[in-house]
Amino acid sequence: MRILIIEDDMETADYVMAGLHRSGHLAEHVSDGREGIVCAAGGNFDAIVIDRMLPGTDGLTVVKTLRSVGVKAGIIFLTARAGVDDRVEGLDAGGDDYLTKPFAFSELLARLHSLARRPPLSDVETILRVADLELDLIARRAKRGDRDIQLRPREFRLLEYLMRNADRVVTRTMLLEKVWNFHFDPKTKIVETHMSKLRAKVSLEGEPELIHTIRGAGYVLRAPV
Amino acid sequence: MFFGRPFRIFRTASFALALLYAALFAGSAVVLGCIVYWTVQNSVDRQLTARIEGELQLLEVVLQADGSAELVRQVQQRVVYAGNLEYFLADADGKRLAGSLPEATRKLGWSDIEVPDQQNRGHTKTFRVKTKVFDNGYRMTVGDDLAPIYEIRRAFFEALIWTLAAFLGLALLGGILLSTLFLRRVDAISKTVAEIIGGNLNSRVPLRGTYDPFDRLSASLNRMLDRIQLLMETLSQISNDIAHALRTPLSRLRHKLETALIAERNSESNKTIDAALMETDTILDTFSALLRIAQIESGTRTAGFGNLDLSNLFETVADAFATVAEDEGKTLTANIAPKVTYWGDADLLSEMLANLIENAIKHTAEGTEIEITLSTQNGVPVAAVADNGPGVPDQHRTRIFRRFYRLECSSGTPGSGLGLALVAAVAELHGIELVVADNQPGLRMTMSFVAQPPKQAEIRDFTGLSLFAEQEKSVPLQAHAVPGVH
Numbered sequence: 001m002r003i004l005i006i007e008d009d010m011e012t013a014d015y016v017m018a019g020l021h022r023s024g025h026l027a028e029h030v031s032d033g034r035e036g037i038v039c040a041a042g043g044n045f046d047a048i049v050i051d052r053m054l055p056g057t058d059g060l061t062v063v064k065t066l067r068s069v070g071v072k073a074g075i076i077f078l079t080a081r082a083g084v085d086d087r088v089e090g091l092d093a094g095g096d097d098y099l100t101k102p103f104a105f106s107e108l109l110a111r112l113h114s115l116a117r118r119p120p121l122s123d124v125e126t127i128l129r130v131a132d133l134e135l136d137l138i139a140r141r142a143k144r145g146d147r148d149i150q151l152r153p154r155e156f157r158l159l160e161y162l163m164r165n166a167d168r169v170v171t172r173t174m175l176l177e178k179v180w181n182f183h184f185d186p187k188t189k190i191v192e193t194h195m196s197k198l199r200a201k202v203s204l205e206g207e208p209e210l211i212h213t214i215r216g217a218g219y220v221l222r223a224p225v
Numbered sequence: 226m227f228f229g230r231p232f233r234i235f236r237t238a239s240f241a242l243a244l245l246y247a248a249l250f251a252g253s254a255v256v257l258g259c260i261v262y263w264t265v266q267n268s269v270d271r272q273l274t275a276r277i278e279g280e281l282q283l284l285e286v287v288l289q290a291d292g293s294a295e296l297v298r299q300v301q302q303r304v305v306y307a308g309n310l311e312y313f314l315a316d317a318d319g320k321r322l323a324g325s326l327p328e329a330t331r332k333l334g335w336s337d338i339e340v341p342d343q344q345n346r347g348h349t350k351t352f353r354v355k356t357k358v359f360d361n362g363y364r365m366t367v368g369d370d371l372a373p374i375y376e377i378r379r380a381f382f383e384a385l386i387w388t389l390a391a392f393l394g395l396a397l398l399g400g401i402l403l404s405t406l407f408l409r410r411v412d413a414i415s416k417t418v419a420e421i422i423g424g425n426l427n428s429r430v431p432l433r434g435t436y437d438p439f440d441r442l443s444a445s446l447n448r449m450l451d452r453i454q455l456l457m458e459t460l461s462q463i464s465n466d467i468a469h470a471l472r473t474p475l476s477r478l479r480h481k482l483e484t485a486l487i488a489e490r491n492s493e494s495n496k497t498i499d500a501a502l503m504e505t506d507t508i509l510d511t512f513s514a515l516l517r518i519a520q521i522e523s524g525t526r527t528a529g530f531g532n533l534d535l536s537n538l539f540e541t542v543a544d545a546f547a548t549v550a551e552d553e554g555k556t557l558t559a560n561i562a563p564k565v566t567y568w569g570d571a572d573l574l575s576e577m578l579a580n581l582i583e584n585a586i587k588h589t590a591e592g593t594e595i596e597i598t599l600s601t602q603n604g605v606p607v608a609a610v611a612d613n614g615p616g617v618p619d620q621h622r623t624r625i626f627r628r629f630y631r632l633e634c635s636s637g638t639p640g641s642g643l644g645l646a647l648v649a650a651v652a653e654l655h656g657i658e659l660v661v662a663d664n665q666p667g668l669r670m671t672m673s674f675v676a677q678p679p680k681q682a683e684i685r686d687f688t689g690l691s692l693f694a695e696q697e698k699s700v701p702l703q704a705h706a707v708p709g710v711h
Contacts, residue, residue: 009473015480022487080472085528087572102476102509105483154544180545184576185510187644188583193548216486216499 001116004043005029006036006050006062007078012101016049019105025112033057040066045073046116049108052079052090060093067094074115076108087183106171106217113168128163131223133202133210135163144202154179155198162211162221171218195219233408240404247396251389258385265377273369274335277355280310280367288359296363297322310369311340311352317362326368332356337371351375410439414446426454457523464519471512479505507641514643518628521573521650529570532678535606536565539599542578546586554591557582561599565606568678569655577651580644581610581670588632589614593667606674613667622661 003020007013008031020027028043030036033054040048040062048066052059063075076097077090087098097111128135134143135156142149142159151159158179162170172191176182180190199211208224288296300314300323312324321328327340333356339349354368413431420428429450430443482502489495543559550557567574578597585595589612599608617625617632624630626649629642652659656676662669 011473011477011480015484018484080476088529100513101472102479105480152544180541181571182545182575182579183572184579186545186579186583188546188549188586189552190545190549193552194545197548 001025001046001112002044003027003112004036004040004045004048004073006033006040006048006054006059007031008051008054012051012078015105016108019109023109033059033062036062037065040071040073041069047074047076047112049076049078049112050095052077052086060089063090063093063095074112076111076115078103104216106169107173110169110171110174110218114165114170114174128160130163130166130221131208131210133163135160142202144204144207147204149201151198151201155194155201158194158198159202162219165221167220167222169214169218169220174218235404237404237407237411239407240400243396243400243403247392247400250396251392254388254392255385258381258388262378262381265381266374269374269377273353273371273374276310277353277367277369281355281357281365284365284367285357285359288361288363293361293363296359300324300365310367311354312368313354313364313366315364317364319364322363324366326352326354326366333358338368410443414443417446417450421450426450426457461519461523464516472509475505475509475512479509511641511643514641514647515628518643518647518650521647521654527570527654529572530568531571532566532568533571533574534564535567535574535608535674536561536563536599538571538575539578539597539608542575542582543597546579546582550582550586550595553586555586555589555593555595557586557595557597559597561597562601565599565601567606567655567674568676573651574655577648578608578610580648584644585610585612585614585668589667608672608674609669611664611667611669613664616663616666616668617661619663625661626659 003025005013005016005020005027007016007029010031013029013031017027017029028039028045030039031054033056036048036050036054037057048071050059050062054062057065059077059079063077066075074097075095076099077095078099078101079086079090080101090098096115099108099111126136126138128137132145136142137160140156142151142156158175161175161178173185175191175195176186182190195211199209202211203209210223211219211221214220284296284299287299297314300312303310304312304323304325311326313321313326313328314323315321315328319328326338335353335355338352338354340352342348342350351371352368353371354366356364356366358364417428417430429447432443432447433440479502482498482505486495486498486502489498539559539561543557543561547557547559582595582597585593589595593612593614595610595612597608597610599606601607621632625632626645628646630645631642649659651657652672655674658671658673658675660671660673662671
């Protein structure tokens with residue numbers, strides 16, 4: 001992936017750049033908004049990571065400008081403000097995702113993957129398949145081979161999200177946001193308990209495991225090798 | 226103002242004052258009137274008595290000087306010519322010799338008698354008379370009509386009643402006028418205060434420049450508000466500075482720890498770094514929570530507000546935590562009425578409810594039953610999170626909403642002590658009345674969603690951002706399968 005980082009804090013920028021290079025991505029860095037606009041508009045990037053507060057032109061304005069000139073790349077806002085309205089404002093301006101500093105690099109990476117992978121035809125996809133697991137979005141049915149899986153509505157959504165992001169790590173926070181629409185950090189194990197229920201339904205005794213826990217990062221659904 | 230809210234005026238201090246003054250004036254008018262009446266009455270009375278007395282003496286002198294015949298002649302003459310005195314003269318046997326008064330009184334000395342009115346049949350006139358027996362045995366009565374005295378009394382009372390009526394009317398009018406002016410000033414101050422409570426710290430009480438007491442009070446209030454605003458701005462500036470000054474190094478610390486974790490192959494050091502990372506996260510979490518609470522409390526962050534489906538929100542949160550509760554050996558039941566709506570921020574309200582439920586899950590023993598309800602009572606959405614756990618002692622109930630306040634018995638369980646402070650802040654921002662009660666046994670948190678939504682004009686379209694609209698988009702036909710539809 002080609003990723004542009006617009007960030008004035010060198011420490012954060014270095015940290016993100018190092019992480020991205022380590023995970024095999026191409027990353028470029030600029031440290032002010034004006035430069036960011038020029039770079040992003042001409043650079044054909046897959047994703048842009050931008051700080052909310054930049055010297056000169058602030059992040060919101062940069063993103064609004066980029067969207068108005070037709071830049072389609074996925075955009076993730078970074079911010080040190082734990083503001084209540086900030087997320088809403090960020091998404092309003094044309095951002096796709098929002099991450100509060102400090103963040104674990106794995107969290108940023110998972111979100112970048114999720115953004116870049118968004119298949120353009122996802123809206124017309126009606127059946128998702130991973131190995132012998134099948135999810136019919138119209139009939140609201142899940143099947144593993146010939147076996148029907150009875151899912152509760154929230155479990156269905158959880159599985160749908162995992163399958164749409166198959167082979168990619170999704171973090172706990174991403175699941176909270178996308179499956180439950182919770183934009184706060186619950187102090188109890190919501191994701192863990194739902195995930196273990198779902199896992200037990202998807203893989204019975206003897207069937208190969210499809211949902212895997214990635215320690216310190218999140219979960220991934222993938223076909224057995 | 227006066228026509229719109231007529232009853233409010235009667236409760237103002239100025240109206241009460243006007244009424245009090247009216248009562249005082251009316252009272253003094255009555256006292257003054259009584260004194261005048263008494264004096265006039267007395268003087269008229271005295272004149273009357275003196276005239277009768279004088280006439281009697283004169284007639285007695287006539288008798289003594291000129292004899293009985295002359296007296297009778299004089300009396301007859303006076304009956305014919307005299308203006309207003311009336312007479313009756315009888316001899317020693319009681320036979321009428323002269324005079325027009327009826328033979329009404331044989332009583333000696335002063336008395337009031339009723340006499341049929343010649344001009345006005347059926348009516349009587351009252352006369353004051355004095356009867357005296359002269360030396361020759363003649364009984365002489367002289368009297369005068371009391372009508373003028375009665376007339377004075379009647380006129381006086383009439384005047385008094387008119388005066389009182391005028392007093393009351395003027396007092397009422399003046400009171401209303403004063404109160405209206407008074408209320409207008411008070412309302413201006415109330416409006417400003419309401420705006421400030423609502424989060425607009427720049428609002429000030431308008432001044433008239435008249436230097437009246439109200440203007441001086443308003444000016445003092447404005448100076449106080451300037452000062453408060455300055456303090457709050459300083460405070461928020463400091464909070465932001467701290468947030469930045471501390472968050473940035475903490476973020477770097479976190480990044481370094483994470484990088485170290487990736488680089489380090491030694492599993493023993495890894496554990497230590499992992500623990501340090503978790504500690505850093507705890508510090509950052511507490512920090513974020515504090516800043517968030519402060520921001521919500523400032524009441525200015527309402528961009529995420531919209532008309533939202535409370536029932537749906539409650540269902541989602543209750544559903545999310547039911548599994549968690551079950552995992553902890555507790556049961557969570559939800560009794561949620563459909564189609565309850567409210568004006569608010571879906572994210573914040575979800576977090577509020579989640580915090581309350583998590584509290585109930587964390588601080589109770591296994592086997593506890595937790596119940597979540599939502600209904601509409603008298604047009605107001607009312608919700609509750611109740612459990613049959615250990616509850617909260619009476620004296621702690623108001624304190625549990627303070628930052629970092631934790632009951633002694635819960636010091637063993639993890640938590641920052643900020644969850645309920647955030648609940649209180651969200652409730653305050655949304656105009657939700659939060660009541661902590663004994664569930665006998667256990668704890669019952671009741672929320673009454675009493676705030677009115679803003680006027681239609683202020684409602685912006687939030688559907689694109691709304692929690693549930695988003696769900697609808699990504700999960701079509703969530704409720705049930707409709708084969709053949711795509």
